[in-house]
Amino acid sequence: MTEQAEPGVFDQFRPLLFTIAYEILGSAADAEDVLQDSYLRWRGIDQDEVEHPRAYLVQIVTREALNQLRSARRRREDYVGNWLPEPIRTEHDASHDVLLAESVSMAMLLVLETLSPTERAVFVLSEVFGHSLVEIAEMVGKTDTAVRQIAHRAREHVQARRKRFRPDAETNRAVIDRFLLAARTGEVQNLMDVLAPDVVQISDGGGHVIVAGRPVVGAAPVAKFLIGLARNSMADMAVEFGSFNALPALLFRSGVERRLDTVLMIEIDGDRITGLYAMRNPEKLRSADLLRPLDRLRDT
Known part of the structure; x- marks a missing residue:
């Protein structure tokens, strides 16, 4: 793949990659940083050897977002007053997809804040983006068994706290x-x-x-x-x-x-x-x- 063609593949999946990073991080600015770092990593490899670019890019973004979230959690401990996720304008995007709409809602993002970084990533990738636990295990660097347990724990935690979401x-x-x-x-x-x-x-x-x-x-x-x-x-x-x-x-x-x-x-x-x-x-x-x-x- 030539250097000129590289941005095309990344840009094709950019809305998806941003959504994953944002839901893991709760910050548009941090999500953009993750995408920038991920793009630099993508540009630095031989894309001709990547059989499934989408899966490869999702894995890069997930790992970068997890690293970013662990640092952000420490910063948020010193935050002055109430912390809310950084708002993003969603006109023309989420309204046609109720699951996507709920997943970026303030209520859901605040519930996700109560999960550990790994629990949050596993929940988002499984429940919102439909990845199998086997795929997620590779993305987060854990065994299938561990991810299954994490997913079960995160799902129960979120279900106990999520609000009804019915846009009208x-x-x-x-x-x-x-x-x-x-x-x-x-x-x-x-x-x-x-x-x-x-x-x-x-x-x-x-x-x-x-x-x-x-x-x-x-x-x-x-x-x-x-x-x-x-x-x-x-x-x-x-x-x-x-x-x-x-x-x-x-x-x-x-x-x-x-x-x-x-x-x-x-x-x-x-x-x-x-x-x-x-x-x-x-x-x-x-x-x-x-x-x-x-x-x-x-x-x-």
Whole structure:
């Protein structure tokens, strides 16, 4: 294979490779670093000797992502305040594939954070991308028996904590319209009516901006917290609708330059909001406007 043709093979699988790296890492920036390192490794070998480029590249990316995740876990221990995964814009990508949509949702990524790095990689590769345990064993450098045990343990852990995921764009928009109106008018009861009793609001500022230091739980506390934000911090901001991590989202932009201040991802079950994930860390918003193609299918 000539050097000119090399990027074509890698780029063919790039959406898939990014999706794997992102789901293992929970960080778009780290996933991009993994892809860059993986591409350099791919370019440095004789591709003519690679019988199955896709499997080879998935293995490289998986191992690079695992190494990156082990380092990232140590850094996250010193993180200021709540940590949320770096949001990615998913319009036109995940909506047609419910399994892919659930796998990149904030709720699922937070559940995956509670797994060990190896458990997380095994779960993602098996449950989301459909790899056999034999294939995964080679990717992560463990025996078939060990991977089978890891997969069973990870599956039970996730099943006990995963939330129901039923995207409904039409219903979601109506709920968000009610939510916005109530927040803007300051009607606490109207806002509580659109919030689930056990709703949770989590803000990530990364120590760069002021946010709630702990999750806010319950309809009444969340309603009061949000109305305070609407009156003060976000009163003069422009609001846009979007889709991030396969969830409906509100984008708040400030100033004449329309700087992205906050991405608020909204988790909805039926006609009630069950989760609010506010990303305000500017380091995690740098590439938030970039639409990233995602893929999980084995056949290309």
